[in-house]
Amino acid sequence: MSKTRSLFGALAVAIALAVTPVVAADAHSTPEIQKQQWSFAGIFGTYDKNQLQRGFQVFREVCAGCHSARLLAFRNLGEHGGPEFSEAQVKALAAEYEIADAEAEGGVRPGVAADRWPGTGQADADLVAAFGIVPPDFSVIAKARNTSQPFPWWLLNYITPYAEGGPDYIHALLTGYHEEVPEHAVDAEGKPFQLPEGKYYNDYFPGHAIGMAPPLSDGVVTYGESEGGVVVPETADQYARDVSAFLMWVAEPHLVARKEAGLQVIVFLILFAGLMYAVKRRLWSKVEH
Numbered sequence: 241m242s243k244t245r246s247l248f249g250a251l252a253v254a255i256a257l258a259v260t261p262v263v264a265a266d267a268h269s270t271p272e273i274q275k276q277q278w279s280f281a282g283i284f285g286t287y288d289k290n291q292l293q294r295g296f297q298v299f300r301e302v303c304a305g306c307h308s309a310r311l312l313a314f315r316n317l318g319e320h321g322g323p324e325f326s327e328a329q330v331k332a333l334a335a336e337y338e339i340a341d342a343e344a345e346g347g348v349r350p351g352v353a354a355d356r357w358p359g360t361g362q363a364d365a366d367l368v369a370a371f372g373i374v375p376p377d378f379s380v381i382a383k384a385r386n387t388s389q390p391f392p393w394w395l396l397n398y399i400t401p402y403a404e405g406g407p408d409y410i411h412a413l414l415t416g417y418h419e420e421v422p423e424h425a426v427d428a429e430g431k432p433f434q435l436p437e438g439k440y441y442n443d444y445f446p447g448h449a450i451g452m453a454p455p456l457s458d459g460v461v462t463y464g465e466s467e468g469g470v471v472v473p474e475t476a477d478q479y480a481r482d483v484s485a486f487l488m489w490v491a492e493p494h495l496v497a498r499k500e501a502g503l504q505v506i507v508f509l510i511l512f513a514g515l516m517y518a519v520k521r522r523l524w525s526k527v528e529h
């Protein structure tokens with residue numbers, strides 16, 4: 241028994257020593273991504289319709305010129321649990337775009353609610369020339385990106401249903417730009433960081449050198465008053481929060497319905513277990529055992 245305990249103790253020490261330097265080195269070069277407060281977090285979380293509408297506005301005015309969203313259809317914007325635009329608003333929005341259609345006169349036609357979100361309007365070659373790559377599609381970007389947590393804190397994610405790593409990362413990326421390379425920045429070899437020409441320094445982008453210029457700044461999108469006369473601040477941080485929430489909805493539009501179904505199943509299982517226990521007591525109460 242003592243040998244077994246010694247073996248487990250040595251294994252625990254080895255794991256701790258193996259993990260700690262990696263975490264320390266990573267923390268030295270990349271700040272920890274902070275968890276943000278999201279309306280859709282937790283078991284009972286739901287999307288904020290007004291925030292999704294603002295996030296769509298940011299996506300449309302700032303992001304859609306370079307990033308596509310091939311899985312998003314115009315009609316999705318009017319579905320329950322999402323931005324919930326009216327049917328008339330969805331039809332009017334779709335009609336503003338031209339959709340490639342080989343059967344239409346001239347090869348294009350006005351969009352309808354059933355159409356997918358159109359492309360960026362730019363050729364891939366132009367995007368590669370500007371950014372070095374074709375910018376990623378935003379359909380599931382909030383699920384494709386995540387945050388990393390040091391051991392053992394990530395184990396808590398199995399207890400608290402943390403699924404907001406994608407929005408946390410997007411928000412951090414959008415607000416993590418620097419006009420100049422920080423003095424303390426170092427590369428993988430520990431040398432002073434040298435920013436390649438045509439790149440921008442970002443705290444949270446892998447390697448810190450990103451080809452996308454800072455897309456958000458205060459006042460770049462005009463919100464106006466939301467429902468109830470509430471004035472939402474038109475700041476880069478608020479834009480980042482709103483578009484991150486919108487991209488989470490695009491990636492998982494049925495999140496609320498899934499949570500509702502899960503809660504109903506849990507309640508059913510509890511009631512069913514109680515019923516089975518009562519039946520067992522009824523059937524076996526007079527049997528000696």
